[in-house]
Amino acid sequence: MLKPINKEASVNESEKILATIASNTFFSLWCYPSLYRSLGKGKELTDLTVYFNNTVILFSDKGHVKFQEQNDPKLAWSRWYRAAVKESAKQLHGAESCIRNHPDKIFLNSKLDEPFPFDLSRPDLKIHLVAVTRGIGKHAKQHFDAIRPGSRGSLGYFYGANEEQLLDKPFFVGDVDMSKTFVHVLDEGGIKLLLEELCTPADFIRYLEVKEDAIRNKNLLISAGEEETLACYLQEDGGNGFGKITNPPHNKGNFLVIPEGEWDHYRKTVIYALRYQQRKEAKLWNDIISRFADGIVDAQVGEASNLPFITHANAVQVLASENLLSSSLLATALFDKFHTVPSGTRSARTTHSICNPGRVYVFVFFPWSNRFNSYDEYRQERTAYMQLYACVARYKFQKAKEILVLGADTKGHQGGSETIFAIDASVPLTGDERTTAQKIMKTYNILDNISQRAIPGNGVAKSVSRNAPCPCGSNKKYKKCCLNPEP
Incomplete structure (x- = not known):
């Protein structure tokens, strides 16, 4: 406990x-x-x-x-x-x-x-x-x-x-x-x-x-x-x-x-301007880690409270082991998807870690509905679906060494909880596991037509035109974005 x-x-x-x-x-x-x-x-x-x-x-x-x-x-x-x-x-x-x-x-x-x-x-x-x-x-x-x-x-x-x-x-x-x-x-x-x-x-x-x-x-x-x-x-x-x-x-x-x-x-320099922007984006990622960390320290995890401290700590450590660049890009991938998922729709996005090659993230957005008798029941079903996503992710990303699945509510629900777990993907799948993953993918439409985001590398030109698109990916002009960060 x-x-x-x-x-x-x-x-x-x-x-x-x-x-x-x-x-x-x-x-x-x-x-x-x-x-x-x-x-x-x-x-x-x-x-x-x-x-x-x-x-x-x-x-x-x-x-x-x-x-x-x-x-x-x-x-x-x-x-x-x-x-x-x-x-x-x-x-x-x-x-x-x-x-x-x-x-x-x-x-x-x-x-x-x-x-x-x-x-x-x-x-x-x-x-x-x-x-x-x-x-x-x-x-x-x-x-x-x-x-x-x-x-x-x-x-x-x-x-x-x-x-x-x-x-x-x-x-x-x-x-x-x-x-x-x-x-x-x-x-x-x-x-x-x-x-x-x-x-x-x-x-x-x-x-x-x-x-x-x-x-x-x-x-x-x-x-x-x-x-x-x-x-x-x-x-x-x-x-x-x-x-x-x-x-x-x-x-x-x-x-x-x-x-x-x-x-x-x-x-x-441009490098400083980009890093300033990354710090703002990474704060969203850090806020998630902070909630998980505080919940573990206070023993208020909401679910899996029967598991030992180190199991919870190791899962959150995966999130926290991303550096600033990787955290900012992961946060962007996560929240961009969150804001585009239609209400009441289950959806997911996969993305890769910059600073931990071989690590794949699966962000699962699972909607609340009135068919659930309680929020605990909702979270149990969300976790069950996350496990299905993990199974299919191992099949689709067979070069991955580690897969982290993060489950969250869809936009519009007031619950606002997240669940995470990490799995070791370094052991090759057996034939039976591959077959099971294929059946899950087809039966539940999991990762069969997913929005995926390729995270770019960190090679950034040291000079960018004022009127060129900002290299941080904001779709704004550089002069109106990272060239003049807030003080």
């Missing part, structure tokens, strides 16, 4: 802010403030833990550490660095060690009576570490403006410098301990920007991976700020809707240095 997930509250206001903005990207299902470990008399593990698809992101928030501006700048910087950065890194590496060595001793609360609901024991578990700071921006801006006016006030990054060099270079941080797991050090502007722009778990995690690889492989040496690194990443095509960080060939073997101004330049 599914039970509610009872989480501990964040300890202070800074941690509460972090948990709130992180949950917008990772949803309530994968975002956990203040986990505890049964080792060391039940100490807090770290300030925020995110778990998604066998990946853990540990956050340490030292927003309470103040910069002692009344002291000499270098003295104030060294004290702040040790308290805000070094202590965070120490906490994060300790939490990582605890998870690696004692994955079964992590709990949701200080009473240690509710174990963490996800399996942390897999040997291939990935862990990323993020140290969050606050209140340093205004001091950084004053420092950098004294050198050259116009600074954004972000922390700078010098990844090849040791601690002694960094303490002598105020408002620059680097690779805190090159012998251990990399720690991303972010000020309040940096963490807010990343979680806004990389607003899906897949996008945020990929960025951390790419950035870590660039630094540890000694390709990226210096960046003027996290926003500049992000701009560099988003302007390069990493495939399937992701970005990348590359050291251009004309650098002739030198390290990559990302100067100030990259983010301002990126904001003026």
Whole structure:
């Protein structure tokens, strides 16, 4: 029986802010403030833990550490660095060690009576570490403006410098301990920007991976700020809707240095305009995920409440594993179909995932009618039809590795519920299963004459005429769509 997930509250206001903005990207299902470990008399593990698809992101928030501006700048910087950065890194590496060595001793609360609901024991578990700071921006801006006016006030990054060099270079941080797991050090502007722009778990995690690889492989040496690194990443095509960080060939073997101004330049490109539009479209997809996630956390799923937590979580994880590009295109496919289905008509649409090749979605719109005695009865029949669609989809998409079926009401009914389930399609159909699928398709008119939507790739020309059709697919002119996004 599914039970509610009872989480501990964040300890202070800074941690509460972090948990709130992180949950917008990772949803309530994968975002956990203040986990505890049964080792060391039940100490807090770290300030925020995110778990998604066998990946853990540990956050340490030292927003309470103040910069002692009344002291000499270098003295104030060294004290702040040790308290805000070094202590965070120490906490994060300790939490990582605890998870690696004692994955079964992590709990949701200080009473240690509710174990963490996800399996942390897999040997291939990935862990990323993020140290969050606050209140340093205004001091950084004053420092950098004294050198050259116009600074954004972000922390700078010098990844090849040791601690002694960094303490002598105020408002620059680097690779805190090159012998251990990399720690991303972010000020309040940096963490807010990343979680806004990389607003899906897949996008945020990929960025951390790419950035870590660039630094540890000694390709990226210096960046003027996290926003500049992000701009560099988003302007390069990493495939399937992701970005990348590359050291251009004309650098002739030198390290990559990302100067100030990259983010301002990126904001003026077509790529930014398209991504801005994708964020608006993807919000519709994220709203569906959020409802599912909250329902699981609160144990208010409406149906299949007898199934275990992990079964529900794994199904919703499929939806949430799409990146921004894929989410926006899936949302467009889903809602375009929703608005064109005639009242009282059963209909469906199939489409493919951009960032997860081999995954097929089947959107089933099933109408309510007065023949149902209750909404529960309606949902049971809708689920039965979804299973028929899944059977036929396996037959029609035999190269698919995974099929996700999403069932929803048709337009005009006030119920407004959705049901999802995912099936493994990697095992070939037997002869009997093929025959059964053919009979279902003919008997129930399932996927025999379906409206299908081919999702385009993410290769977008970097210059588009103002009067040309907008490449986002809105059917508007570019100048009236993504060229001038809302502020």
